[in-house]
Amino acid sequence: xxxxxxxxxxxxxxxxxxxxxxxxxxxxxxxxxxxxxxxxxxxxxxxxxxxxxxxxxxxxxxxxxxxxxxxxxxxxxxxxxxxxxxxxxxxxxxxxxxxxxxxxxxxxxxx
Amino acid sequence: xxxxxxxxxxxxxxxxxxxxxxxxxxxxxxxxxxxxxxxxxxxxxxxxxxxxxxxxxxxxxxxxxxxxxxxxxxxxxxxxxxxxxxxxxxxxxxxxxxxxxxxxxxxxxxxxxxxx
Numbered sequence: 001x002x003x004x005x006x007x008x009x010x011x012x013x014x015x016x017x018x019x020x021x022x023x024x025x026x027x028x029x030x031x032x033x034x035x036x037x038x039x040x041x042x043x044x045x046x047x048x049x050x051x052x053x054x055x056x057x058x059x060x061x062x063x064x065x066x067x068x069x070x071x072x073x074x075x076x077x078x079x080x081x082x083x084x085x086x087x088x089x090x091x092x093x094x095x096x097x098x099x100x101x102x103x104x105x106x107x108x109x110x111x
Numbered sequence: 112x113x114x115x116x117x118x119x120x121x122x123x124x125x126x127x128x129x130x131x132x133x134x135x136x137x138x139x140x141x142x143x144x145x146x147x148x149x150x151x152x153x154x155x156x157x158x159x160x161x162x163x164x165x166x167x168x169x170x171x172x173x174x175x176x177x178x179x180x181x182x183x184x185x186x187x188x189x190x191x192x193x194x195x196x197x198x199x200x201x202x203x204x205x206x207x208x209x210x211x212x213x214x215x216x217x218x219x220x221x222x223x224x225x226x227x
Contacts, residue, residue: 031214088153097166098144
C-alpha cells in the first residue's frame with residue numbers, strides 16, 4: 001500500500017528561524033512529489049518535484065527530492081508569521097493514479 | 112484563468128440528513144478528484160474521475176456516498192444519510208500534466224461540513 005509520512009507533525013518556531021520539514025514515501029512507480037501550504041481549507045501549490053527536477057527554490061522556500069532514499073525536504077529560511085500553516089506533501093505514481101497525501105506538518109511561527 | 116469552483120463553502124446538517132457538494136474544475140482538466148480531510152489529517156481520496164469515467168473509488172463508502180460527473184465537466188458528491196464521522200472538509204481538485212511530465216493538483220476552496 002502506498003504511504004507518505006511527514007515529520008515533525010507540529011513545530012513551533014520564532015520569526016527569523018529556519019525550518020526543515022520532512023516527507024518520506026513508499027509509492028509504486030513514483031512520478032511526482034508535490035508540496036502544498038494549507039492556511040484555511042484550500043491547499044495552495046508550492047513545488048512539484050519529478051525525476052527531471054529534483055531541486056526547486058522560490059524566495060525563502062526551497063525543496064529537494066532524493067529519489068534513491070525516497071524522501072523530500074522543504075526548507076523555509078527567515079520564517080515569518082505568515083508562514084504559519086499546515087504543509088502537505090503528496091506523492092503520485094503512474095499518470096492516472098491518485099495522489100497519496102501525508103498527514104501534514106503544522107508550523108506555527110511566533111513573533 | 113478561473114480556478115476550481117466549489118460550493119457551498121459551509122454546510123451544517125443533522126445526522127441522517129442528506130447533503131450535496133458541487134465542483135466545477137478548471138476548463139480542460141480531464142481528471143477530477145474528491146478528497147475528504149478530517150481535522151488533523153491529510154486529505155484522503157474518495158473518488159477520481161477521468162473525463163466522465165471513474166478511475167478509483169475504492170475508498171468511497173458506497174453505502175452512503177455517491178458521486179457523478181455526467182458530462183465530464185462538473186461533478187457532484189452526495190452523502191445520504193450523513194453520520195457524525197462525516198464532519199470534515201471536502202476538497203475538489205483537478206489536475207494538469209506539466210511539460211516535465213509531472214502532474215499538479217489544483218484545489219477548490221473546499222466545503223466545511225459539520226454533522227450534528
